[in-house]
Amino acid sequence: MDFFNFYKNKRKEETIPDFWKEYLSSFEHMPSKKDSIEKIRFVCFDTETTGLQISSDQILSIGAVGIENWTIDISESFECILDQEYEATEENISIHGLLPKLRNHSISETMALKSFLAYIKNSVLVGHHVAFDIGMINKSLYGMTGQKLKLRNQAIDTLNLAKRLFPLGYHFRAEELSLDQLAKENKISLSGRHTASGDAYITAILFLKLLSKLQKRGNYTLGSLLRTKF
Amino acid sequence: MQNIIPRRIYDFLKNLPPFHLIAEEDLLSLAKKVVVQYKKKDEVVFKQGESPSPYFYLVHEGAIHLIDNESPEKTLVDKYDEGDLFGIRPLLATENYALTAVANEESLLYAFRIRDFKEIWVHYPKVTLYLASTFAADARSKSVELDMEVNQVKIDKNTLKETHLIEIQAFNKGKAPVCCSPNTSIKESAKIMSQNEVGSIIIINELNHPLGIVTDKDFRHKVVTGNYDLDEPISTIMSSPVVTALPGLSMADAQIKMIQQKIHHLCLTEDGSPSSKVVGVVSEHDLMVLQGTDPGIIIREIERSTEVSQLIKLRERAENLLENYLKRQVSISFISNIISEINDALIVRSLEISVQKAGPLKFNGKEVSFCWLGLGSEGRKEQLLRTDQDNALVFEDVVEENYETAKAYFLELATQTTQILKECGFDFCPAEMMARNPKWCLSLSEWKKQFSKWIMEPTPQAVLNSAIFFDFRPIYGNENLSNALSRHIFNEMEHQSLFISYLAKSAVERPPLLTFFRNFVVEKSGEHKDEFDIKGRAMMPLADAARVLILNEKMQGINNTIHRFEKLAELDPANKELFEQAIDSYELFMRYRALHGLENQDSGRYFNPMILNKIERLNLRNSFRPIGALQTLIATRFQLAYLR
Numbered sequence: 061m062d063f064f065n066f067y068k069n070k071r072k073e074e075t076i077p078d079f080w081k082e083y084l085s086s087f088e089h090m091p092s093k094k095d096s097i098e099k100i101r102f103v104c105f106d107t108e109t110t111g112l113q114i115s116s117d118q119i120l121s122i123g124a125v126g127i128e129n130w131t132i133d134i135s136e137s138f139e140c141i142l143d144q145e146y147e148a149t150e151e152n153i154s155i156h157g158l159l160p161k162l163r164n165h166s167i168s169e170t171m172a173l174k175s176f177l178a179y180i181k182n183s184v185l186v187g188h189h190v191a192f193d194i195g196m197i198n199k200s201l202y203g204m205t206g207q208k209l210k211l212r213n214q215a216i217d218t219l220n221l222a223k224r225l226f227p228l229g230y231h232f233r234a235e236e237l238s239l240d241q242l243a244k245e246n247k248i249s250l251s252g253r254h255t256a257s258g259d260a261y262i263t264a265i266l267f268l269k270l271l272s273k274l275q276k277r278g279n280y281t282l283g284s285l286l287r288t289k290f
Numbered sequence: 291m292q293n294i295i296p297r298r299i300y301d302f303l304k305n306l307p308p309f310h311l312i313a314e315e316d317l318l319s320l321a322k323k324v325v326v327q328y329k330k331k332d333e334v335v336f337k338q339g340e341s342p343s344p345y346f347y348l349v350h351e352g353a354i355h356l357i358d359n360e361s362p363e364k365t366l367v368d369k370y371d372e373g374d375l376f377g378i379r380p381l382l383a384t385e386n387y388a389l390t391a392v393a394n395e396e397s398l399l400y401a402f403r404i405r406d407f408k409e410i411w412v413h414y415p416k417v418t419l420y421l422a423s424t425f426a427a428d429a430r431s432k433s434v435e436l437d438m439e440v441n442q443v444k445i446d447k448n449t450l451k452e453t454h455l456i457e458i459q460a461f462n463k464g465k466a467p468v469c470c471s472p473n474t475s476i477k478e479s480a481k482i483m484s485q486n487e488v489g490s491i492i493i494i495n496e497l498n499h500p501l502g503i504v505t506d507k508d509f510r511h512k513v514v515t516g517n518y519d520l521d522e523p524i525s526t527i528m529s530s531p532v533v534t535a536l537p538g539l540s541m542a543d544a545q546i547k548m549i550q551q552k553i554h555h556l557c558l559t560e561d562g563s564p565s566s567k568v569v570g571v572v573s574e575h576d577l578m579v580l581q582g583t584d585p586g587i588i589i590r591e592i593e594r595s596t597e598v599s600q601l602i603k604l605r606e607r608a609e610n611l612l613e614n615y616l617k618r619q620v621s622i623s624f625i626s627n628i629i630s631e632i633n634d635a636l637i638v639r640s641l642e643i644s645v646q647k648a649g650p651l652k653f654n655g656k657e658v659s660f661c662w663l664g665l666g667s668e669g670r671k672e673q674l675l676r677t678d679q680d681n682a683l684v685f686e687d688v689v690e691e692n693y694e695t696a697k698a699y700f701l702e703l704a705t706q707t708t709q710i711l712k713e714c715g716f717d718f719c720p721a722e723m724m725a726r727n728p729k730w731c732l733s734l735s736e737w738k739k740q741f742s743k744w745i746m747e748p749t750p751q752a753v754l755n756s757a758i759f760f761d762f763r764p765i766y767g768n769e770n771l772s773n774a775l776s777r778h779i780f781n782e783m784e785h786q787s788l789f790i791s792y793l794a795k796s797a798v799e800r801p802p803l804l805t806f807f808r809n810f811v812v813e814k815s816g817e818h819k820d821e822f823d824i825k826g827r828a829m830m831p832l833a834d835a836a837r838v839l840i841l842n843e844k845m846q847g848i849n850n851t852i853h854r855f856e857k858l859a860e861l862d863p864a865n866k867e868l869f870e871q872a873i874d875s876y877e878l879f880m881r882y883r884a885l886h887g888l889e890n891q892d893s894g895r896y897f898n899p900m901i902l903n904k905i906e907r908l909n910l911r912n913s914f915r916p917i918g919a920l921q922t923l924i925a926t927r928f929q930l931a932y933l934r
Contacts, residue, residue: 132326257294
């Protein structure tokens with residue numbers, strides 16, 4: 061038995077779902093680290109969840125907007141609310157305002173994840189504390205397929221960009237780099253805050269503004285943005 | 291879908307013209323299709339000569355400059371800031387961009403696909419109109435209509451329900467007239483009046499033409515006193531002829547007519563003349579009921595006041611009246627007419643009180659007459675709020691040995707009068723341009739000499755003075771003196787044509803504001819630092835332009851800036867539109883000044899631009915346009931290039 065057959069057999073119980081194949085196929089052309097920012101499609105996204113524990117909490121909704129060449133086309137934004145089986149607790153209702161009635165428009169988690177993947181393709185993901193949102197997506201993918209499917213996208217955390225511009229400890233304290241504070245400093249209205257789409261949009265505008273500030277310091281490529289150490 | 295992002299965009303758009311005219315559903319669908327563009331500082335949005343893009347733009351944040359790259363100095367043509375639309379040319383015409391748009395700072399733009407927008411705007415003719423007038427700033431008829439629209443946004447809901455502005459509500463027939471023949475006895479006519487519960491009766495001939503009017507007052511004064519027998523015909527006590535007007539006359543016109551004629555009833559006839567059929571009657575009381583306030587009463591009470599303290603209270607009431615009018619969007623020319631009448635009455639009464647105190651000045655049994663002149667805005671009948679006093683006094687020439695006595699007498703009279711006016715809220719002029727100043731309290735021949743000097747030797751100060759003194763208007767006393775002075779001035783100007791060129795030069799010395807803007811043209815220092823000078827920057831350039839142009843047409847006796855522009859539009863049809871725009875602008879400036887003055891309890895001259903909302907800024911900005919055009923007209927007409 062050669063290696064190839066072994067691989068095939070191993071996958072017998074774990075057939076790769078079509079949507080995932082499709083998703084992976086988009087990575088035949090990964091955005092190059094040398095690419096200039098104008099050529100890259102970024103997707104700013106945010107998930108609203110039942111809590112902050114990736115292992116035990118659930119995604120309530122996903123919102124995302126795409127950025128290409130410093131432009132956001134609102135008609136191409138992504139928004140979905142997921143069916144929930146959990147009991148709405150007062151706590152998470154008060155944070156996200158997602159009342160049960162909103163779920164009239166909700167879709168199944170499977171549908172949501174499939175369309176999200178189809179939406180993001182190989183784009184560079186952008187988020188504030190983006191690791192959390194990616195973690196939530198990955199965990200949901202596992203819950204849905206039973207397979208350890210993980211997002212392949214490159215990701216940029218706006219928090220990192222902010223830290224690069226405003227080094228902590230000297231002028232800024234950690235809480236000053238919260239999305240709320242950063243939005244305020246950059247004169248971004250907080251309307252729609254604490255909804256997935258609202259936060260995704262706020263993050264997108266913040267990303268554009270931070271990016272522009274960073275560019276003043278030199279010609280940034282994707283590679284320099286992806287670096288987390290500086 | 292919750293549409294959270296489109297909502298956010300919708301919320302920004304919903305209060306901005308012209309989007310405020312679009313229904314929620316349509317606007318939301320438009321918001322869903324917006325493309326948000328981030329522009330770095332100095333980034334070009336579109337280039338001059340470039341073919342049109344599929345978008346037009348709204349500045350959400352930041353500032354965009356429109357630059358004429360083909361001009362040698364790369365002239366900045368316009369600026370757009372938060373809430374402004376630009377690049378709408380492709381929406382209206384298939385032409386290439388005429389100018390280059392550059393981000394003057396980091397900017398966020400909302401780009402609207404023209405295709406999407408055109409689907410919606412067919413349902414909103416006013417939006418089209420708005421865009422067209424923004425595009426072609428000279429479309430006057432359009433912008434007027436739009437101003438009405440735009441203004442409505444500020445009016446509270448109660449007044450919005452009224453389809454007509456109160457002051458232009460027309461009297462179609464007034465009340466049905468109660469009439470009788472001239473032979474009806476006094477007793478009988480009294481009976482008719484009380485049966486019909488009216489306060490007046492019109493006496494008509496066999497053709498129903500009005501002969502006279504009898505009111506309650508006539509009964510009190512003439513009949514009850516026993517001077518007339520009750521069986522005498524009513525014609526013996528009637529007031530005749532009757533003041534008549536056309537049906538359909540506006541409340542404003544009725545009011546002004548009553549004040550001017552000092553009457554309380556207007557008779558409406560078929561053709562407006564006394565020789566046609568009576569169709570109705572309008573009383574001052576009717577007006578009062580309709581308006582809730584009554585300037586006529588204020589004026590009458592001013593005329594009756596004997597104490598300065600009463601005058602102060604009455605002037606305070608006029609301020610409430612003004613506030614009411616402004617809130618109800620009553621037209622500026624009506625308001626300024628009414629306020630001028632009130633101010634005139636106040637000045638007249640103040641002078642009467644002072645004259646009474648001093649007693650008449652007589653030499654050899656002959657009284658020396660004088661005339662009180664209102665200068666500046668008072669002279670132009672443009673005063674809405676109480677501003678500084680600007681006045682002067684001219685007295686009849688007297689023989690030399692009496693001169694000192696006369697001068698001292700009139701100076702004292704002026705001192706008393708200006709003091710009363712100050713107590714009524716008209717501050718002293720800081721430059722002492724007042725009749726109590728020996729320089730501005732002169733005999734007729736001295737005034738003639740003074741004006742001749744200004745005209746013959748146009749020093750900068752002389753030109754400055756002329757801006758204030760040339761708008762003089764007789765308010766009290768012997769008008770022959772004021773008329774003689776006017777004639778003299780015009781004769782002198784005939785002989786010294788250079789003077790008007792100097793006047794023209796000073797009229798174009800304040801360049802127009804490019805635009806009203808977030809980074810506004812404000813005072814750089816002093817008490818009014820960071821405030822906008824609406825008088826100096828917006829109103830004076832228009833008033834100066836109107837003055838020089840009307841003087842150049844040798845038109846005497848038209849002082850009011852708006853009337854001047856009206857006359858100019860008539861005399862110079864080629865520039866009619868420009869003059870009409872200037873009128874609109876001037877009225878708008880007057881309104882803003884009065885509103886802000888009332889709010890801040892001052893003259894309204896300076897205000898903080900930050901308090902303006904988007905619509906106000908837009909309104910004001912459009913109103914700056916005629917200033918530049920007028921100045922260009924003046925510069926060309928007077929060939930100012932040679933003077934510089």
